Amino acid sequence: MRSQDLSAALLELQQQHRFRQRHIVETPQSCAMIIEGKRYIAFASNDYLGLANHPQLIEAAREAMLRWGVGGGASHLVAGHFAIHQEAEEALAAFCGREAALLFSSGYAANQAVITSLVGRGDAVFADKLNHASLNDACLLSRATFRRFRHNDLQQLEQLLASTPARTRLIAVDAVYSMDGDEAPLKKLQDLADKYDAWLYIDDAHGFGVLGDGRGSAVEQGLHGERLIYMATLGKAAGVAGAFVAASSQLIAWLVNTARSYIFTTAQPPALAAAVLASLRLMADEPWRRHRLQQSVSRLREGLSEVNFPLMASRTPIQPIIIGRNEQALLLAAQLKERGFWVPAIRPPTVPEGTARLRLTLSAAHTQDQLEALLDCMVQAMQP
Numbered sequence: 001m002r003s004q005d006l007s008a009a010l011l012e013l014q015q016q017h018r019f020r021q022r023h024i025v026e027t028p029q030s031c032a033m034i035i036e037g038k039r040y041i042a043f044a045s046n047d048y049l050g051l052a053n054h055p056q057l058i059e060a061a062r063e064a065m066l067r068w069g070v071g072g073g074a075s076h077l078v079a080g081h082f083a084i085h086q087e088a089e090e091a092l093a094a095f096c097g098r099e100a101a102l103l104f105s106s107g108y109a110a111n112q113a114v115i116t117s118l119v120g121r122g123d124a125v126f127a128d129k130l131n132h133a134s135l136n137d138a139c140l141l142s143r144a145t146f147r148r149f150r151h152n153d154l155q156q157l158e159q160l161l162a163s164t165p166a167r168t169r170l171i172a173v174d175a176v177y178s179m180d181g182d183e184a185p186l187k188k189l190q191d192l193a194d195k196y197d198a199w200l201y202i203d204d205a206h207g208f209g210v211l212g213d214g215r216g217s218a219v220e221q222g223l224h225g226e227r228l229i230y231m232a233t234l235g236k237a238a239g240v241a242g243a244f245v246a247a248s249s250q251l252i253a254w255l256v257n258t259a260r261s262y263i264f265t266t267a268q269p270p271a272l273a274a275a276v277l278a279s280l281r282l283m284a285d286e287p288w289r290r291h292r293l294q295q296s297v298s299r300l301r302e303g304l305s306e307v308n309f310p311l312m313a314s315r316t317p318i319q320p321i322i323i324g325r326n327e328q329a330l331l332l333a334a335q336l337k338e339r340g341f342w343v344p345a346i347r348p349p350t351v352p353e354g355t356a357r358l359r360l361t362l363s364a365a366h367t368q369d370q371l372e373a374l375l376d377c378m379v380q381a382m383q384p
């Protein structure tokens, strides 16, 4: 892109209803937010358990800041690996039933770390078509042969695995698909990984904290083994920031030694590791959050199906409504916004062309009244 072409390119984005803008949020993350001066009931965040603004997380971070300061100051391998990071890693590994865990500053960095340090030129990576963009970027960066199979199509995946000449193979999937809310068939994927001697890498950004008593999709489905690598982010249900990879001790040692997005970046602020520990305690001690979330998912689906909104096959807090055309999705989101509901319209390239949607997300913090109000409003918005 040359500088003299920018204005025409931006105009084109606008004409395609693809131009994106940020909106200034004036309150903490919650279900009732003030955005650009107006109060909304929000169905838009990935703070599924309502922990992002929880007093215990705030207190843990505050105390840790007094103890450890603010900045990490250096990378983990130089002088930035604090005792509190270590403690959080051990707690995360134990929580997920794995030998070891490694903290990252973001899920984006964690995906890059795992994939680029395990596969390279001459190897092969097999990825679901609907995988998160950060996984796709990591696959491209790895320079391995990058084969994408149709969403959840295990037959196609098996054909690809059976015919690959690559010695090192890696299957990468989202456990819960971020824009659809449906799930990968993890058990069957593990069988294929075992049969074809491939790594199975699971990105559980949206399952951790929510599924398997909070311990995530892999625990829920009883997956284990040396070939299984589990990743989850800590900025969603955990309510903090960053991510972790949980796997065998050997695999973690390999990442520490070879993953460029781990080695060449500053350690996450230590106070965040303390907040992660507080979050893990709440996930374990307060199962009511997940129960309430599940009730809201059921109620929302029931209410929307009564008025014939097309629902996706999702039992997770991600409940998208496919609209189709970009401007249609934007219009519906604008109508909801007008009535005080913050619901994002998701458009290409985040989702495939022609599948623009409203992406409703639920939180344990939503009240029954908030949910009923949204349902009433959705019904009204559909009236001609």
Ligand SMILES: *Cc1c(COP(=O)(O)O)cnc(C)c1O
Pocket (backbone or CB within 6 Å): 105, 106, 107, 108, 109, 111, 132, 134, 174, 178, 203, 205, 206, 233, 234, 235, 241, 242, 243
């Ligand atoms: C959000 C997300 C990521 C990125 O995690 P960040 O910590 O936000 O960088 C990776 N994978 C999936 C599936 C996600 O939804």
